[in-house]
Every structure is written in structure tokens, then in C-alpha cells.
Amino acid sequence: MSDSLLDVVVVGAGPAGLFATYYAGFRGLSVALVDAQSEAGGQITALYPGKVIHDVAGFPAVTGSTLVAGLVSQAKEYSPRLLFDTDVTGIEGLDGGAFSVLTSGRGALSTRTIVLATGVGGIHPRLLPIGHEWHGRGVVYVVTDVAAHTDHDVVVVGGGDSALDWALALRPYARSVTIVHRRRAFRAHAALIARAEREGVRLLTEAEIEAVDGDHRVRHVVVRREGGELLDLPADTIVGALGLLSAPTPFPDWGVEVRQRKAVVNSRMETSVPGIFAVGDASTYDGKVALIATGFGEAATAVNNAALHIDPAQSLMPGHSTDEELAPPTLRTGQLPVVAVGGRPIT
């Protein structure tokens, strides 16, 4: 990463952060977007990509994944730096009012302003209550390469769609696949469960891992079933698929005042630290309504005020995006290319 001074670093690639990134580019600011996940979308991508959203202005109905795809292509319009799989580990003040955003693996980013769009916090896999100490030695939370598990005995722990998805993805490669789920019933879609049964995935409900054993890596698990019966299963790989858990962003460590774990902002969306702004679910103020729809407005407000923070001679108002060019004649009739559920434009 070059050490040139950026105008804005946006932290978090959910809907508010993606729109802030677009908006910073539109205002002519240099911008980097940092997110801990490997793909954009934040809560939408992690929790409800398939849900239909009805309260985004201009979209009567849009799936989460379609909305995110649109936000990503919009954000990329002015070629921001996109840094995924990157945690922000700290924020430090520099001389002259600039900031250093410390990251995992990408060094430090120097910037004049920061927009915190960290939502409900970092989203991480829920750790296995028993067996996590074998992480990296047979225990995984994300399957990156199914073929790496060829001829493995695989135990998947969990009962949601991701547990079933991973079991089915590994089944053609693995020697055996067993799903261990502590509840009576699976949360996963019935069709996935039926397919798993058909394809020879062993399903154990009301069962929990009691112990994990091995040498330099995992070799066995002991599973306790309802009633106390113990099963000793061979296991080369244990996939933890217990869902996701969010952890609050450590705003106080960054000097940012919080209320109920959210960054307190004023009407400029600026936090207690001048030059650090917060938008979307990460922010709070009197009368706050936490919606995607309001997050977009907050992002525009924050970035325009960030522009003013950088150069007080700038106008707060950016002008209108419609000033840039007249729409092509085919679009002047009011027939806007509405992106429908499923992602294809309605023509």
C-alpha cells in the first residue's frame, strides 16, 4: 500500500459504507474501503442475501444480493481502493489532524477523514465450544478448497443451511460426512436435508461433540447423543458451522464516544472526534431510525461534511449527480431501468 494521504477511509462494506464509498468518489475525494469479510454487503450478505427488501427508495422489491451488487458497481465507479479480508486493528491521530488507520496485513492507511460504517460490528463464525483448540489442525470454520478434504472423514457441526451446504459440497470428495447437531430438528431447508440423506450424509441430531482427539492433527471425535450414548467417530476434518456472531466495534479504544455500543454523532454525522464520521447501524443520535434507507442519507451527509472538514472552502452541497450528464435519450421518458428481483433489468 502506498503511503500517500487519502481523503477518506470508509470502514465497513455494508450498504451504508458502499454508498459512502461511491459518494466520496463522486465528490472527487480519494477513498479506500476496508472490510473484514471477503465480500461486500455486510449484514445483508451474511444474514439475508435472499430476503426481499421493500423499503429502499426506488425499488418496490429487491433482494439483498441484488441490492448489494448494485451498490458495489456504483461504489466502483470512481475506482476506490477496495481492501477486503482486512481488519481495522486501530486508529491513531497524526500531526495536523490526519489519522492512521491500522490494518491487519495491509499496513497503515493515512487519511484526512474516516467514515465508520461498521454496522453491528465485526461478523465472525461462532466458535466450537469443544474442539476450537484444534483450529488449523483439522478444525475449520470456512471450507476454502473442497478437494483438500479428499478421502477425509469429515464431521460438520451445526444445523443450519451452511452446515448442510458444506456437508453436500464435501460429500463427493470425503470418505464420510457426518453432521452433528445439538437440536432435535435442523434449521436448514427441508430439500437440503433430503438431499443429504440421499447422498449418504450421516445426520445425528440431539448430539454434541464431547471430546476431540488426535496427534499433530484431529483424528477422532467423541459424540454424545441424547440419552448418554457415546459414539467414537474417525475425523480428519471438523467443520464448525454454528452460524455467525457479531462483536461490537471497539469505538472507545479509538477515542470515539459511544451510547449503547454505537458511535454518538451530531447532525453532520461526525463523532466526538473531529474528522471521524459514523453512519448506518454503527451510529446513534436522537431520533435515530436504523434502516438501510436512512443509512444512505447518513452516508451522503457524512461524506459531504468530510469534504468540508478537509477543505473548509468547499461547498457543503456537492451539486447534483444529474449535473454531470444528461441521460441518454432512451432514458428521458421516465422509463428508468428498474432492476428487478433476480438482478435482470426490466426492459
Next chain:
Amino acid sequence: MTYVIGKECIDAQDRSCIDACPVDCIYEGGRKTYINPTECIDCGACELACPEVAIFPARKARGNAEWEMFTADQAAFFSEPLPGHDEPLGDPGGAEALGVIGVDTELVTGWRG
């Protein structure tokens, strides 16, 4: 805004909602589980996870006497001292660390289905 667990959970207590909740805000009573209305982020993952179809969004409770009752009762689980507790639970910031609380509100304790 928050999600609410209704009467279908009482004695069924499947607990899938607890696995699905990304902020660990669903607390386990004796006969029922309860969503902390302050800690809930309104994502709806629990509603989809519940096999008893016990969970509804609070905004849909208006005008439905039973749902309004369970919405108020769920809030009371955190804001009023529970049997055997001197203080209300409040907003503990995570259910897993607390474990099973094991007692319920007056309404749920005395519930006859």
C-alpha cells in the same frame, strides 16, 4: 423494533433461534426463551429458524391482543426482577456467558396451553 417469541415456544423450547441469532441476544428461561429488545438488531434470522413458528416482529403485534401481551412480557423479562433475582437482568450483552436462567415471567410460569 425487535422480534418477539410467543406462546408456541412455551415447553417446546427448540432453541434453534439461539443458534441463529448473530448477536447472542436470546436468553433461556425455564419454559420459554426471550429476545432482549435492546440488544436485538431486528435481522429476523430467528423468525426463519423457529420450527414452532413462535417468533413474530413486534411491529406486527399492534391490534393483536395476544402478541401485544407477549411483546410486553418479553420486555418485562429483562426490565423486572425475575423470581429468585433481586435485580432485573437488564441488558447483559450476551446470553451464552449467562447460561440457562431457568425461571420465567409470571405470565409464562402460570401459562396453561
